[in-house]
Amino acid sequence: MDTHLVEEVAALTPGDYKSDVKPIWCPGCGDYSVLAAVTRALANMGLARHNTAVVSGIGCSSRIPAYTSCYGFHGVHGRSLAAASGLKLARPDLTVLVFGGDGDGFSIGGNHFLHACRRNVDMTYVVMDNQVYGMTKGQASPTTEADWCESKLTPEGPGVNPIQPVSLALACGANFVARGFSGDPNEVARLIVEGVRHPGFSVIHVLSPCVTFRPEQRGWKSTVHPYGRQPTDDPNEAMRAVLEDDGFGLGIFLAGNRRPFAPAGTAVKTIQQIEEGFAV
Amino acid sequence: MAVDSVTIALVGSGGAGVMTAGQMLLDAAAQVGWYGLMSRSSGPQIRGGEAAALVRLSPKPVEGPGDRFDLIIAFDWQNVERFAAELPMTAESVIVTDPSQGDVPAVLAASGARIIELPIKELAGKIPGGRVNMVGLGAVASIVGLPRAGVDAVIDKALGKKGEGAVKASAAGIDAGAKEVAGWGLGLELTAPEARTGIRWNISGNEAAGFGALKAGVKFCAAYPITPATEILEWLAPNLARTGGLLVQAEDELASINMIVGASFGGVPSITATAGPGLSLMTEALGLAVASETPVVVVDVMRGGPSTGIPTKSEQSDLNIAVNGLHGDAPHLVVAPTSIADCLFTTQWAVHLAEALQTACIVLSDQSMGQSRAVVDKPADQPFKAQRLLADGLDSGELFKRYAVTGSGVSPTAIPGMPGGEHTADGLEHSERGLPSSQSSDHHKQLDKRLRKLVGHDYGIHWADIEGDGDVAVLTWGSATGPAREAVARLTAAGHKVRLVSLRLLSPVKPELVAEALKGVSRVLVVEQTHGAQFHKHIRAHVDLPGTVSVLSQPGPLPIRARDVQQALASIL
Ligand SMILES: Cc1ncc(C[n+]2csc(CCOP(=O)(O)OP(=O)(O)O)c2C)c(N)n1
Ligand code: SF4
Numbered sequence: 001m002d003t004h005l006v007e008e009v010a011a012l013t014p015g016d017y018k019s020d021v022k023p024i025w026c027p028g029c030g031d032y033s034v035l036a037a038v039t040r041a042l043a044n045m046g047l048a049r050h051n052t053a054v055v056s057g058i059g060c061s062s063r064i065p066a067y068t069s070c071y072g073f074h075g076v077h078g079r080s081l082a083a084a085s086g087l088k089l090a091r092p093d094l095t096v097l098v099f100g101g102d103g104d105g106f107s108i109g110g111n112h113f114l115h116a117c118r119r120n121v122d123m124t125y126v127v128m129d130n131q132v133y134g135m136t137k138g139q140a141s142p143t144t145e146a147d148w149c150e151s152k153l154t155p156e157g158p159g160v161n162p163i164q165p166v167s168l169a170l171a172c173g174a175n176f177v178a179r180g181f182s183g184d185p186n187e188v189a190r191l192i193v194e195g196v197r198h199p200g201f202s203v204i205h206v207l208s209p210c211v212t213f214r215p216e217q218r219g220w221k222s223t224v225h226p227y228g229r230q231p232t233d234d235p236n237e238a239m240r241a242v243l244e245d246d247g248f249g250l251g252i253f254l255a256g257n258r259r260p261f262a263p264a265g266t267a268v269k270t271i272q273q274i275e276e277g278f279a280v
Numbered sequence: 281m282a283v284d285s286v287t288i289a290l291v292g293s294g295g296a297g298v299m300t301a302g303q304m305l306l307d308a309a310a311q312v313g314w315y316g317l318m319s320r321s322s323g324p325q326i327r328g329g330e331a332a333a334l335v336r337l338s339p340k341p342v343e344g345p346g347d348r349f350d351l352i353i354a355f356d357w358q359n360v361e362r363f364a365a366e367l368p369m370t371a372e373s374v375i376v377t378d379p380s381q382g383d384v385p386a387v388l389a390a391s392g393a394r395i396i397e398l399p400i401k402e403l404a405g406k407i408p409g410g411r412v413n414m415v416g417l418g419a420v421a422s423i424v425g426l427p428r429a430g431v432d433a434v435i436d437k438a439l440g441k442k443g444e445g446a447v448k449a450s451a452a453g454i455d456a457g458a459k460e461v462a463g464w465g466l467g468l469e470l471t472a473p474e475a476r477t478g479i480r481w482n483i484s485g486n487e488a489a490g491f492g493a494l495k496a497g498v499k500f501c502a503a504y505p506i507t508p509a510t511e512i513l514e515w516l517a518p519n520l521a522r523t524g525g526l527l528v529q530a531e532d533e534l535a536s537i538n539m540i541v542g543a544s545f546g547g548v549p550s551i552t553a554t555a556g557p558g559l560s561l562m563t564e565a566l567g568l569a570v571a572s573e574t575p576v577v578v579v580d581v582m583r584g585g586p587s588t589g590i591p592t593k594s595e596q597s598d599l600n601i602a603v604n605g606l607h608g609d610a611p612h613l614v615v616a617p618t619s620i621a622d623c624l625f626t627t628q629w630a631v632h633l634a635e636a637l638q639t640a641c642i643v644l645s646d647q648s649m650g651q652s653r654a655v656v657d658k659p660a661d662q663p664f665k666a667q668r669l670l671a672d673g674l675d676s677g678e679l680f681k682r683y684a685v686t687g688s689g690v691s692p693t694a695i696p697g698m699p700g701g702e703h704t705a706d707g708l709e710h711s712e713r714g715l716p717s718s719q720s721s722d723h724h725k726q727l728d729k730r731l732r733k734l735v736g737h738d739y740g741i742h743w744a745d746i747e748g749d750g751d752v753a754v755l756t757w758g759s760a761t762g763p764a765r766e767a768v769a770r771l772t773a774a775g776h777k778v779r780l781v782s783l784r785l786l787s788p789v790k791p792e793l794v795a796e797a798l799k800g801v802s803r804v805l806v807v808e809q810t811h812g813a814q815f816h817k818h819i820r821a822h823v824d825l826p827g828t829v830s831v832l833s834q835p836g837p838l839p840i841r842a843r844d845v846q847q848a849l850a851s852i853l
Contacts (some may be wrong), residue, residue, distance in 0.1 A: 050701065051697060069702055072703070074705070075542075075568055076538070079534060079535070079538040082534065082538035082539050082542065083538045083542030083545070086540055086543035087542035088542075090548040091547070111535075112531065112535055264526065265520060265526050266521075269519075269523060274494065278483045279479055279480070280307075280310040
């Protein structure tokens with residue numbers, strides 16, 4: 001990633017990575033702190049804004065790109081990882097960060113998440129998990145508890161077991177997996193820096209409360225706890241350890257050694273030479 | 281007396297090697313200076329199952345199937361009735377059949393075609409490593425008067441990698457077949473080729489589309505395989521890599537289209553190819569490309585629909601979804617090649633247009649062009665390249681207006697890496713700066729802008745192929761153009777005056793251009809390969825066609841033949 005530590009080093013503060021656009025988020029939403037963590041991380045790394053791309057799908061959390069002063073791409077629901085993969089593969093010189101919610105990433109975008117983990121393109125994915133669809137006003141997501149009965153869509157509760165993003169990421173082969181909590185933006189910023197610096201696909205699961213549709217998540221600040229182990233580079237060991245995790249342990253689970261997927265062609269033929277292949 | 285065109289079907293179940301024999305026949309004909317076309321008809325089986333290589337040869341360029349099959353040679357008759365309807369014959373046709381494979385199926389024999397027996401399997405059996413397809417190739421080559429040197433020139437190319445033994449066995453098989461038919465005197469010798477001027481190519485529509493993309497400067501492709509588009513992707517994979525680009529296999533079409541949107545946001549000209557089912561999955565992201573003004577090109581190689589439909593056979597029935605499939609008011613480009621060779625130009629042009637107009641462009645090819653191979657004159661070089669209008673003066677200190685409302689509708693853009701051009705490209709409706717906006721004024725301005733840039737663009741002469749004059753016109757598009765052109769040529773030769781107007785630009789329709797092309801016409805025949813007359817309805821939604829209008833609209837998998845168009849024209853002449 002060192003190639004991106006360019007020009008503007010030292011000159012930029014977190015504020016310089018914020019745009020002048022006022023977020024649409026509800027007061028108290030965890031996503032504000034994630035935004036603060038992102039700008040802090042970018043300033044910390046001294047990334048040039050014009051060489052940084054922030055990609056997202058659709059949802060409250062997916063609004064982040066326009067709130068930064070980097071290049072941004074706000075695509076369609078669930079496809080941020082596909083768009084970001086195309087961007088990074090075509091433009092390996094850029095630093096690519098991807099943001100979105102648990103619905104965007106694990107429901108409509110679940111297949112892309114699986115394949116982004118196994119493909120291991122060098123980019124960083126921050127999932128802001130509030131265990132609900134915020135933007136569509138409070139429906140169950142793939143990380144919602146089976147007995148959560150507050151949604152009009154599933155008044156008896158979704159009735160299906162939630163997935164655990166960290167173990168899913170490990171199972172699918174992500175190369176760097178960590179969990180943070182929006183209530184501690186400094187730590188989230190640190191995880192983002194680590195994730196960006198780590199080669200390959202980095203998944204940072206950030207617990208980010210939806211104060212409007214899951215007000216009880218305000219209590220997360222007393223539920224979260226340090227994960228308590230040192231990061232490992234062995235996915236099997238990380239997987240074993242995660243089996244004991246309660247979903248609220250914070251820290252880096254895996255910093256693996258898989259080679260990033262970065263195929264690159266080399267121009268060894270001209271159009272003229274290819275054309276000659278058609279001649280009779 | 282020699283004939284000016286001969287149409288041959290090599291028929292046999294999988295393993296008989298009809299496609300190899302067909303390709304070698306086409307290659308050999310090209311070697312000696314003939315033109316030709318080979319299309320494929322195959323069943324749904326992955327391997328095995330009924331198959332036919334359909335080859336038409338002529339001293340003149342060939343752009344469509346013949347009216348009937350002059351010669352059918354069958355290595356076996358397994359399941360041939362499944363595509364008998366695609367093998368029209370008359371009493372002048374000849375069927376060569378192997379007596380060991382049973383009787384000629386009644387559906388084919390009913391044509392009254394002359395039936396001649398040839399013990400193909402027995403002949404092949406006498407040669408160590410001998411194969412029926414080579415015996416058949418020898419017989420056909422001899423029947424059409426293809427000089428042996430032409431065949432020899434291609435044996436090595438086709439079979440060399442299988443070793444000397446295979447090459448020898450093939451040559452012996454070809455000899456055996458040729459020897460048996462010598463003296464049959466079927467009258468199917470093709471007129472000798474004219475002296476060759478210029479370079480000729482042997483190319484499939486799918487290869488041509490891939491090459492067109494490359495020529496325009498495409499450097500990225502995301503791919504999900506689907507019949508009959510896969511060959512574009514498989515051709516692009518090594519050729520993009522060799523020219524410094526990249527193809528990546530995606531997990532599905534939702535990913536492939538979003539990947540190319542992402543790559544294109546990065547300033548890299550990008551493409552994907554698919555067929556109807558994939559295009560259906562891509563429509564949401566095509567709308568994203570339109571709204572975010574991110575250029576992308578999707579080549580849709582059409583097959584029979586709806587749903588999974590008939591994957592291996594051609595139809596023009598994706599026109600509706602290509603033109604109207606996006607939600608919201610989402611003006612975008614739809615273009616169609618008018619021949620196999622034109623798959624090159626049209627795809628190259630599509631990339632150029634998408635980039636120049638910062639929008640999505642769908643190229644509507646089809647199975648009959650994509651998976652057919654033709655010997656053609658090398659297409660003329662065209663200057664069309666991917667070129668995006670980039671903003672300058674980005675160091676002014678002002679916030680960049682990505683979606684600035686301009687006279688042309690095209691807004692100068694900035695791509696990541698350009699300092700001062702930072703912005704968020706958005707599928708949400710937005711202000712000129714790109715910030716999400718639900719205000720009517722922003723929505724209306726951006727809608728107008730996105731339409732204006734397409735409608736106001738000067739597409740030059742390329743919007744249609746217009747040939748001939750007279751007050752009768754054939755209005756058509758895509759792979760129906762070849763047969764229509766042939767029908768027009770025949771009628772013109774017979775002293776009639778008929779015009780051909782084949783649209784390459786299907787959306788936006790330019791009513792004033794269509795009206796001009798049809799000026800003075802009192803009868804129009806619309807020709808297309810759909811069940812629902814999709815093209816006819818599409819055109820009529822935009823243009824008042826002059827005089828009386830008749831429609832020849834026939835669904836796949838039956839190809840439109842020159843004879844069909846000629847008959848339809850005869851009734852209005
Ligand atoms: C194809 C499609 N389906 C549905 C929607 C509606 N939609 C918008 S955001 C969203 C879910 C958002 O939830 P999440 O991703 O968890 O993000 P949050 O709002 O909670 O941050 C849905 C279903 C859409 N925009 N597009
Ligand atoms: S609905 Fe929830 S997730 Fe969305 S902005 Fe409000 S608090 Fe945040």
